[in-house]
Amino acid sequence: MRRSVALAVATTAAVTSAVLGNAPSASADLVTYCIGTGGAVTVPNDLYVPAGESCALTGTIITGNVSVAAGANLVVTGGRVDGQVSIASNGYLDAKRSTVRGEITVASGGYGVYLQTAESGSVTVRAKGSATIDSFLFAEDASITGSVNAQAGEVRLDAGTELTGSLSTTGTYYTDLHDSFVDGTLSVLNSSTGSVICGSAVRGRSTFAGNLGGVQLGPDGALDTCASGGYFGADVSITNTTGTVTVGDSIIDGKLTVQRNTPVARVAATNRIRGGVVGDPAPAAARSSAPAAAPRGERGEDRAEDRRASAVSEAVAAGDAGL
Incomplete structure (x- = not known):
């Protein structure tokens, strides 16, 4: 069985660049490679997961930045990253009961990010471009200090997730909020299967424009199951x-504008809209007759669970990372 390797490189900046290639720069030019499993230790510098490898950490503290190379996996449980996390093409980050104090950035074609009962800084998901992999960001019971900006893939904030900044997406597969809170503005543009806001609160202005597949605010829509409005x-x-487009059981402390939608929006009588409705909604109805689809998040959550299981298995097989 191939044993894991942990390398610490301390040298001049020029030599470090030549040796590590695309590995991240670090304080005092020190980088720790991780292949395999690690426990409750402190890594006093940057951490790098090499291309195609898996690193599974439990209770580990990383004081620097983290780079997950192409096709690599990093699973962190009960740990902490004090710096930023960068995820390359087909790279994956799974953080459970963990904290990432810096920003998380997913490159074009990155596999995705799963935050479960975790804390992080701002999250950026780059546009897919010519990549064959469409990214995802799933957050369950997570706390994100900053904003989320996604330009690809599936975006779902769920189960009590809180975002201190704004949520802005363009060209995603879908952008959904379930039982979550956004303290800033919400903008969903040109999503290929639309957006669902269910049982959630958004403090700032909410804008949905150019979306395909529809927009569902509250229950009784055709896109997803939903227990309550927002x-x-x-x-x-x-x-x-x-x-x-359906708007139901929602409170809007402003005006609702629904214009140039095909078909025209259905705005239920169960809403409370302080500023009134502007545009061309269909006649108000207490309930929509459109059948609800299966939960949209199931496909993506399956992707995350499968990748996590595979990553942990590979890391265990590689052995102790020797951190």
């Missing part, structure tokens, strides 16, 4: 949507 602390605008 709260919107400012104006809500839903425009240029292709697909069913």
Whole structure:
């Protein structure tokens, strides 16, 4: 069985660059490679997971930045990263009961990020471009200090996730909020299967424009199962949507604008909209007759669980990383 390797490189910046290639720069030019498993130790510098390898850490503290190379996996349980995390093409980050104090950045074609009962800084998901892999960001009962900006893949904040900044997505597969809170603004543009906001609160202005597949605020829509409506602390605008638009059981502390949607939006009588409705909604209805689809997050969550299981298995097989 191949044993894991942990390398510490301390040298001049020029030599470090030549030896490590795309590995991250570090304080005092020190980088720790991780292949395999690690426990409750402190890594006093940057950490690098080499291309195609897996690193599974439990209770580990990393004082520097983390780089997950192409096709690599990093699973952190009960740990902490004091710096930033960068994820390359087909790279994966799984953080459970863990803290990432810096920003998380997913490169074009990155596999994805799964935050479960975790804390992190801002999250950026780059546009897919010519990559064949479409990324995802799933957050369950997570706390994100900063904003989320995604330009690809599946985005779902769920189960009590809190975001101190704004959520802005363009060209995602879908952008959904379930039982979550956004303290800033919400912007969902050009999503290929639309957006669902269920049982969530958004303090700032909410904008949905150019989405395909529809927009569903509250229950009784065609996109996803949903138990309750939401709260919107400012104006809500839903425009240029292709697909069913439904707004139900929601409180909007501003005006609702629904214009140039095909078909026209259905705004239920169960809403409380302080600033009134502007645009061309269909006649109000207490309930929509559209059948609800299966939960949209199941496909992505399966991807995350499968990748995590595979990563942990590979890391265990590689043995002790010797951190």
